[in-house]
Amino acid sequence: MTRIHGLDLARASAIIGMMAAHIGPAHFLTEGYPSVLYAVLAGVSMGIIASRPAMLADARFVLLTRAVILIGLGVLLDALQEGIVVVLVAIGVSWILLLPVLGWRTRWQGALVGALVLLGPLVGALHSTVPLTFSSEFFTDLFFGPYPLTAWLAYTLLGLLIHRLALARELWLLVGGVLAFVLAQGIIQVTGGRVGPSGEPDVVGEWLQGEPHTGGLLDVLTSAGLATAVIGACLLACRVAAIVWATYPLRSFGAMPLTIYVTHVILTTIANDTFVSAAALDGDYIEFGWTEHPPLWPDLFLWQLVGFLVFASLWRWRFRRGPAEWAVALTIAGTVSDSR
Numbered sequence: 001m002t003r004i005h006g007l008d009l010a011r012a013s014a015i016i017g018m019m020a021a022h023i024g025p026a027h028f029l030t031e032g033y034p035s036v037l038y039a040v041l042a043g044v045s046m047g048i049i050a051s052r053p054a055m056l057a058d059a060r061f062v063l064l065t066r067a068v069i070l071i072g073l074g075v076l077l078d079a080l081q082e083g084i085v086v087v088l089v090a091i092g093v094s095w096i097l098l099l100p101v102l103g104w105r106t107r108w109q110g111a112l113v114g115a116l117v118l119l120g121p122l123v124g125a126l127h128s129t130v131p132l133t134f135s136s137e138f139f140t141d142l143f144f145g146p147y148p149l150t151a152w153l154a155y156t157l158l159g160l161l162i163h164r165l166a167l168a169r170e171l172w173l174l175v176g177g178v179l180a181f182v183l184a185q186g187i188i189q190v191t192g193g194r195v196g197p198s199g200e201p202d203v204v205g206e207w208l209q210g211e212p213h214t215g216g217l218l219d220v221l222t223s224a225g226l227a228t229a230v231i232g233a234c235l236l237a238c239r240v241a242a243i244v245w246a247t248y249p250l251r252s253f254g255a256m257p258l259t260i261y262v263t264h265v266i267l268t269t270i271a272n273d274t275f276v277s278a279a280a281l282d283g284d285y286i287e288f289g290w291t292e293h294p295p296l297w298p299d300l301f302l303w304q305l306v307g308f309l310v311f312a313s314l315w316r317w318r319f320r321r322g323p324a325e326w327a328v329a330l331t332i333a334g335t336v337s338d339s340r
Contacts, residue, residue, distance in 0.1 A: 003251075003255060004167070004235070004238075005238040005244050005247075005251055006170070006231070006234040006235030006236070006237065006238040007041065007044060007045075007231070007234070007235070007254070008250075008251040008252075008253075008254035008255045009234040009237065009238060009247055009250055009251055009254055010037065010041055010230055010231045010234040010235075010254065011038070011041055011253075011254035011255070011257045012250040012251065012253040012254030013034070013037065013230055013234065013254075014034050014035070014037040014038040014041060014254075014257070015034075015038070015253065015254065015257055015260050015261060015264070016034075016253075016305065017029070017030050017033065017034025017035075017037065018030075018034040018035055018038065018087070018261070018264075019264055019268075019301060019304060019305065020034075020301060021034060021035075022083070022084050022264070022265075022268055023268060023296065023297055023298075023300050023301045023304075024297045024298065024301055025297065031212040031213075032212025032213050032219070032223055033212070033223055033226050033227070035087045035147065036155055036223035036224065036226075036227050037226070037227040037230055037231075038087060038091070038257070039087070039090070039091055039094070039152055039155035039156055039159070039227075040155050040156070040158055040159040040162070040224065040227040040228070040231065041159060041227075041231070042091045042094070042095070042156055042159060043094075043098075043155065043156035043157060043158060043159020043160045043161075043162070043163070044159040044160070044162055044163045044167075044231070045159070046063060046095060046098070046102075046156065046159065046160055046163075047159065047160045047162075047163030047164055048163060049062060049063055049066075050063065050102045051163070056102060056103055059102065060099045060102065061335075062332055063095055063099060063102075064095075064096060064099060065331070065332045065335050066092075066095065066328060066332065067091075067092040067093070067095035067096045068092065068096075069092075069328055069331065070088045070089070070091055070092035070095070070258075071088070071089050071092035071093065073088050073258075073262060074086045074087070074088030074089035074090075074092060075089060077262065077265050077266075079276065080269065080275060080276060081265070081269040081274050081275055081276060082274050082275075082276055083268065083269060083272055083274035084265050084268065084269070084274075085145070085146045085147070086265065087147055088261075089142070089147075090142070090147035090149065090152040091152065091156065093142060093149065093152075094149070094152045094153050094155075094156040095156065097153060098153065098156055098157060098160070101157065101160070102160075106161070106164055106165065109157060109160060109161055109164075110161060112157060113154055113157050113158055113161060116150055116151075116153050116154035116157065117154050117217070117220050117221070117224075118217070119150075120148075120150025120151060120153070120154060120215065120220070121150070121151075121206075121207045121208075121209065121215055121216045121217045121219075121220065122207055123143065123148070123150050123215075124143075124144060124148055124150075124206060124207075124209070124214065124215050124216065125203045125204075125206035125207040125209075125216075126203065127143075127144055128203075128206045129202075129203050129206070132144075146213040147213070148213075148214070148215030150215060151215035151219070151220050151223075154220060154224065155220075155223070155224060155227070158224055158227075158228070162228065162231065166232075167235065170232045170233075170235040170236040170239070171232065171236060172232070173228050173229065173231055173232025173235065174228075174229050174232030174233050174236060175232075176225075176228060176229075176232075177224075177225045177226060177227070177228030177229030177230070177231075177232055178225070178229045179225070180221055180222075180224065180225030180228070181221075181222050181225030181226045181229060182225075183221075183225075184210070184218050184221035184222040184225060185210075185222050187210070187218055188210035188218050188222065191208075191210075210222065248313060249309040249310075249312065249313045250309070252309075252312035252313045252315070252316035253308055253309055253312040253313075255312070255316060255321075255322065256312055256315070256316075256321065256322020256323070256324070256325055257322075258322065258324040258325055258328065259322035259323050259324040259325060260308050260312070260322070262324055263308075264304060264308070267304060268300065268304075271296055271300050272296065
């Protein structure tokens with residue numbers, strides 16, 4: 001299958017942004033936006049897999065298997081360390097829940113995105129007023145954690161629609177994304193991001209919340225807008241052959257996102273000594289969310305970035321898939337053949 005260079009470049013941007021968010025000081029551009037870009041691109045990948053010349057039922061089975069693997073990896077990485085909130089579970093669950101939507105007409109998918117964007121933030125808003133509890137912490141984190149499920153469903157479904165409608169309309173993606181981002185960000189700057197009729201963060205204010213990772217309406221609009229703009233910009237840039245050639249290391253990086261992401265989480269955990277067992281033995285848990293000069297910044301980030309770029313470039317010179325992507329493909333191939 002021919003790879004879409006602009007999507008690989010956008011994936012590299014998402015992974016690098018998440019690396020900076022995990023290792024570096026808090027910054028406007030790394031707070032929430034990279035993980036949302038990753039989620040939207042996961043939706044685009046979902047659309048690509050579903051559009052391959054095969055029966056939709058087979059595509060759904062492949063996507064289900066991939067989703068289960070992502071969830072398993074996410075749960076394992078979350079259980080091993082305390083420093084990074086892993087995004088893989090939210091993406092895997094979103095894939096599973098959106099499997100029935102793959103066969104829907106475009107207008108119904110669009111209507112569902114609109115409903116998720118407008119009504120999804122109400123779940124978090126109601127929870128802030130009347131706490132909704134689950135017997136399992138897994139579901140509490142899934143709905144009200146840093147990756148709110150309603151928002152992640154919206155991002156993933158947006159990616160599906162981008163694949164279906166706009167991959168060849170790069171300029172529309174760029175302009176539309178920038179307009180949505182600027183409009184929502186302007187409202188956040190004027191209002192402070194939490195708005196209610198009395199200026200208090202009541203249910204209306206929580207629904208409109210614009211802080212990253214809250215899943216509020218303004219958060220979803222700014223994050224989705226910026227993700228759409230970045231995808232459009234990367235697709236547009238890769239229309240130029242010279243840019244495609246010059247960005248080979250970045251595109252190789254973006255062609256193996258699961259390999260890079262998992263390796264980054266493990267290396268960062270080792271470097272920061274944030275394994276769960278180590279923290280528990282010390283009787284003291286590290287507080288994350290660096291504000292000034294975090295340990296190992298910028299050295300750890302730069303060494304990882306350079307190492308990943310060199311590794312990805314050399315690996316892609318010889319192999320079509322990254323190591324983790326190859327293992328997932330092999331697992332899926334075995335599962336599909338066993339099921340027939």
